[in-house]
Amino acid sequence: MKVVSVENLRKTYNRGKVVAVDGISFSVNREEIYIFVGPDGAGKSSTLKVVAGVLYYDDGKVELFGQDIKSDRVVEKLKDKIAFMPQGLGLNLYHTLSVEENIDFFANLHDVPVDVREKRKKLLLEATGLLPFKDREAGKLSGGMMQKLGICCSLIHTPELIILDEPTTGVDPVSRRELWKLIYRFVKEEGITALISTSYLDEAERSTTLSIMKSGKLILTSSPEALLEEKIDVYEAEGKDVEKAYEIAWKYFRIPRLKGKVLRFVADDISPVKNFSLSVKKVEPSVEDLFLLKTGLKRVKLEPFFKIDLDIPEDAIVVKNVVKKFGDFTAVDSVSFTVKRGEIFGLLGPNGAGKTTLIKMMTGLYNPTSGECFIAGFKGEKIKRVIGYMSQKFSLYNDLTVYENMVLWGKIYNVHGDVLKDRIEEALRVVDLEKYRDYIVESLPLGIKQRLALMCAVIHGPAVLFLDEPTSGVDPAERDAFWQIIRFLVREIGVTVIVTTHYMDEAEYCDRILLMNRGRAIAFGTPSFLKNETLKKIGRIYEIKTENPFADVDRLLKSGFNAVLYGRKIRIYSKDELSPAVLEKAGVKIISFRKGDVTMEDVFVYAVGSDEF
Numbered sequence: 001m002k003v004v005s006v007e008n009l010r011k012t013y014n015r016g017k018v019v020a021v022d023g024i025s026f027s028v029n030r031e032e033i034y035i036f037v038g039p040d041g042a043g044k045s046s047t048l049k050v051v052a053g054v055l056y057y058d059d060g061k062v063e064l065f066g067q068d069i070k071s072d073r074v075v076e077k078l079k080d081k082i083a084f085m086p087q088g089l090g091l092n093l094y095h096t097l098s099v100e101e102n103i104d105f106f107a108n109l110h111d112v113p114v115d116v117r118e119k120r121k122k123l124l125l126e127a128t129g130l131l132p133f134k135d136r137e138a139g140k141l142s143g144g145m146m147q148k149l150g151i152c153c154s155l156i157h158t159p160e161l162i163i164l165d166e167p168t169t170g171v172d173p174v175s176r177r178e179l180w181k182l183i184y185r186f187v188k189e190e191g192i193t194a195l196i197s198t199s200y201l202d203e204a205e206r207s208t209t210l211s212i213m214k215s216g217k218l219i220l221t222s223s224p225e226a227l228l229e230e231k232i233d234v235y236e237a238e239g240k241d242v243e244k245a246y247e248i249a250w251k252y253f254r255i256p257r258l259k260g261k262v263l264r265f266v267a268d269d270i271s272p273v274k275n276f277s278l279s280v281k282k283v284e285p286s287v288e289d290l291f292l293l294k295t296g297l298k299r300v301k302l303e304p305f306f307k308i309d310l311d312i313p314e315d316a317i318v319v320k321n322v323v324k325k326f327g328d329f330t331a332v333d334s335v336s337f338t339v340k341r342g343e344i345f346g347l348l349g350p351n352g353a354g355k356t357t358l359i360k361m362m363t364g365l366y367n368p369t370s371g372e373c374f375i376a377g378f379k380g381e382k383i384k385r386v387i388g389y390m391s392q393k394f395s396l397y398n399d400l401t402v403y404e405n406m407v408l409w410g411k412i413y414n415v416h417g418d419v420l421k422d423r424i425e426e427a428l429r430v431v432d433l434e435k436y437r438d439y440i441v442e443s444l445p446l447g448i449k450q451r452l453a454l455m456c457a458v459i460h461g462p463a464v465l466f467l468d469e470p471t472s473g474v475d476p477a478e479r480d481a482f483w484q485i486i487r488f489l490v491r492e493i494g495v496t497v498i499v500t501t502h503y504m505d506e507a508e509y510c511d512r513i514l515l516m517n518r519g520r521a522i523a524f525g526t527p528s529f530l531k532n533e534t535l536k537k538i539g540r541i542y543e544i545k546t547e548n549p550f551a552d553v554d555r556l557l558k559s560g561f562n563a564v565l566y567g568r569k570i571r572i573y574s575k576d577e578l579s580p581a582v583l584e585k586a587g588v589k590i591i592s593f594r595k596g597d598v599t600m601e602d603v604f605v606y607a608v609g610s611d612e613f
Helices: 044-052 072-081 099-109 114-128 143-155 173-190 224-228 242-252 287-295 355-362 380-385 402-412 417-430 446-458 476-493 527-538 549-558 580-584 600-610
Strands: 002-013 018-029 033-037 059-064 082-085 161-165 193-197 209-214 217-222 234-238 254-259 262-266 279-283 315-326 329-340 344-348 370-375 387-390 464-468 496-500 512-517 520-525 540-546 562-566 569-574 590-595
Touching: 002 044, 002 193, 018 044, 018 193, 018 209, 018 217, 033 044, 044 059, 044 082, 044 161, 044 193, 072 082, 082 143, 099 114, 099 143, 114 143, 114 173, 143 161, 143 173, 161 173, 173 193, 173 562, 173 600, 209 287, 217 224, 217 287, 224 287, 234 242, 242 254, 242 262, 254 287, 262 287, 287 476, 315 355, 315 496, 329 355, 329 370, 329 496, 329 512, 329 520, 344 355, 344 476, 355 370, 355 464, 355 496, 380 387, 387 446, 402 417, 402 446, 417 446, 446 464, 446 476, 476 496, 512 527, 512 600, 520 527, 520 600, 527 600, 540 549, 549 562, 549 569, 580 590
Parallel strands: 033 193, 033 209, 082 161, 161 193, 344 496, 344 512, 387 464, 464 496
Antiparallel strands: 002 018, 002 059, 209 217, 234 262, 234 279, 254 262, 315 329, 315 370, 512 520, 540 569, 540 590, 562 569
């Protein structure tokens, strides 16, 4: 049975001037996990809001459970069959209410009887691990906990259709895995249908049906299995000439991406790099490869648009035994490290680990309870003249234009007159924002806002740049463009960068990494060092494909194997040598079996899970 049926849907904004959804058609069957991916501004959120009945549309036909929802009366009648969770951490929650009070509130909205509510609430709190936190205010939860609570509130009335708009954006890898376990559990046990958008393409592999949107249109709809059968040759290259190879890859290859010290690209012929000092191997295509082939990847052509006038010490950042307490709660607990001049330094950790608090102390927004921070040789108020800060929420003024935001931030940073005017013009040109200069910020796609926020953070020519989850929710193409800019700022201008991120592939871009948990530093080193140390502790890694990975990962876990789902593959960690025959005794039918490489996600999950390294 079709739970959702959409025909020729069209949605516009600004009196028809902006087309968000342009004549798309699709259907979703019962117990299906249907996922939308696409560039920023593709129309995913607008589509989900229309289907959820919270946004009017211009043309087309939308049916839920066989009923046309053009009428408000029909939407009202169907509201108890639907749950909608909007994009943004805790956006559907009441932050001054407790976890339990939020769930009770949503239960009352749907007239759930008290006895049913209490039984259902207990089930949801136990399933999400929130039972010990039921009396905590929602606003004091970590990002991962907020999203779990959002799902509890969405499921309290036992809906038949859940619509989740980027439910894992801003959530750490451990919490992402837990959220997906929840989604699978309720789809399997209660027959729920799920309509989801995501910017994580490994999550897109977990769908039963995947649709790629671009410029308001559906450009591809397929099962992940069928999509991954597309015949393309994907390669990875590493070695001392990888930076040189990256430059020529834009001429000879498709979708070249520099992922740390590894160049990934699609090619029919790899002879253009045969004389480089590189190790090149053919690898399996991923959904990200196919997504970028469909949507495109851009080369950002950059030129220096400011220079650093200060003499920066070799240790550009020195953090000594920093502690931050809020009452009895210790948010940062005796953390020490140094960052070298011109380094990209990563701060990783789960939601609530203390990363943002640490950054706010380094930028002078918080005073440490004890310890001290030196930035470019300065401390205290003097720090602010040498730093740029791009916060999680971008710190843009939505009712101003792109140009007006840059003027405002330039003047805040004490840049005036012709110097400011020239620098703005150069920055707009360098990051391809000229065509958006007179756009109101509120109307811009997320990726464009991201680039603007970065330019506002560097308009005064800082020596040190702090980036707090700068790519959260941004699609892979825009994330790649953003990191091209960051590498340029570091390599060509000499900016020192500290970045936090929940995208583990971005951790590979960092020269060194500090991993935090519960306010403490638990691991420190280069990505290569951290991966090698993790491999020593977890043993061998195996990667298998099976006919039903979602059920098979549970079978393997019940048989005592340390197994996790990544996309549609199952990764198994073992101190012992394994074979397909050994694994098939758990009742799984193996399609392919190979030894896997350790990833930064493996590092993160192991270090956080053991709370040590």
